[in-house]
Amino acid sequence: MTAHLRAPAWIGLGMALLLGACASTPRATGSLYAQFGETAGLSALVDSLLERFADDPRIAPKFANTNIPRFRRLFVEHLCVILDGPCTYTGDDMREVHTGLDISEAQFNAVVEHLIDAMQAQDIPQTAQNRLIARLAPMRKDIIYH
Ligand code: HEM
Numbered sequence: 001m002t003a004h005l006r007a008p009a010w011i012g013l014g015m016a017l018l019l020g021a022c023a024s025t026p027r028a029t030g031s032l033y034a035q036f037g038e039t040a041g042l043s044a045l046v047d048s049l050l051e052r053f054a055d056d057p058r059i060a061p062k063f064a065n066t067n068i069p070r071f072r073r074l075f076v077e078h079l080c081v082i083l084d085g086p087c088t089y090t091g092d093d094m095r096e097v098h099t100g101l102d103i104s105e106a107q108f109n110a111v112v113e114h115l116i117d118a119m120q121a122q123d124i125p126q127t128a129q130n131r132l133i134a135r136l137a138p139m140r141k142d143i144i145y146h
Contacts, residue, residue: 033085035128052114095142
């Protein structure tokens with residue numbers, strides 16, 4: 001493909017992303033938890049996230065000794081609570097859990113990027129995505145360098 005043919009393709013992609021961001025899907029209304037597809041949507045989101053973690057050499061080694069089914073269940077619960085859903089988080093405190101893992105800022109950012117990619121893949125409305133990221137951001141201090 002020549003350069004002059006590539007430019008319109010990029011413009012098309014940009015338009016598609018812009019339209020996607022503005023599109024009003026049924027899930028763009030309702031509670032934040034509903035916009036994530038409730039527990040079923042959160043389970044699918046976490047599965048997609050776990051696949052991304054497994055494929056990322058920056059992240060996968062950190063989970064080498066983790067009971068993944070337990071992590072999956074607790075991560076779904078935790079997200080559900082953060083999104084004001086009708087769940088109870090039965091795991092441990094964020095600082096306690098991540099202490100000893102020595103997670104770097106770059107690893108934290110990589111996890112956030114995977115989360116954004118997974119939310120895009122699940123068609124979570126953009127405003128809902130932004131609200132989740134804003135709620136997770138203050139947890140950063142409890143997760144890195146402990
Ligand atoms: C805002 C970001 C994050 C949130 C909300 C979060 C949340 C959680 C939750 C809910 C658990 C389960 C708690 C429990 O076992 O009782 C957990 C465990 C874990 N997290 Fe995170 N996490 C975050 C970032 C990270 C990052 C950046 C890494 C590493 C790159 C990481 C690595 C782990 C590991 C390895 C476990 C399992 C620990 C074990 O096996 O006991 N987390 N996290």
